[in-house]
Amino acid sequence: MKRRFTRQRQGVYDVLIHRHDHPTAEEIFSEVRIQQPGISLGTVYRNLDLLTREGVIKTLSSPGNPRRYDGKVYDHPHARCLSCGALIDIPDDRSISVGAFSFPGFTVTGLSIEVRGYCSRCRSCNEGDPKESDQHDI
Numbered sequence: 001m002k003r004r005f006t007r008q009r010q011g012v013y014d015v016l017i018h019r020h021d022h023p024t025a026e027e028i029f030s031e032v033r034i035q036q037p038g039i040s041l042g043t044v045y046r047n048l049d050l051l052t053r054e055g056v057i058k059t060l061s062s063p064g065n066p067r068r069y070d071g072k073v074y075d076h077p078h079a080r081c082l083s084c085g086a087l088i089d090i091p092d093d094r095s096i097s098v099g100a101f102s103f104p105g106f107t108v109t110g111l112s113i114e115v116r117g118y119c120s121r122c123r124s125c126n127e128g129d130p131k132e133s134d135q136h137d138i
């Protein structure tokens with residue numbers, strides 16, 4: 001598929017589709033700046049908004065966390081680390097189907113799943129500290 005983006009938008013998009021860690025606008029900005037030193041954070045934000053509206057990327061917002069961006073627009077499950085806030089794609093995309101969640105009187109068009117826990121980096125720092133390991137909030 002060939003898309004015609006401005007150079008700046010292409011730069012933002014390229015960073016995003018090559019990363020799988022759902023960077024924030026600031027993280028995208030610091031990477032795009034290597035290729036395009038003249039770009040501003042405001043421009044990155046504007047292009048992220050445009051790309052989201054065009055349906056080419058996804059904006060992931062979660063209360064209390066910075067907005068993150070995802071180059072994958074299809075429904076896929078995420079795992080969020082409660083310690084460092086990392087948002088990780090769950091490997092081997094489980095088949096999740098919106099059909100399973102439809103009910104009379106409502107048309108389901110999308111589904112987002114986010115599981116919570118601790119990433120391996122945070123786990124190894126917190127080894128032996130069980131105070132948050134028994135959280136159940138579902």
Ligand SMILES: [Zn+2]
Nearest residue numbers: 081084119122
């Ligand atoms: Zn973590």
Ligand SMILES: [Zn+2]
Nearest residue numbers: 070072078089
């Ligand atoms: Zn994702």
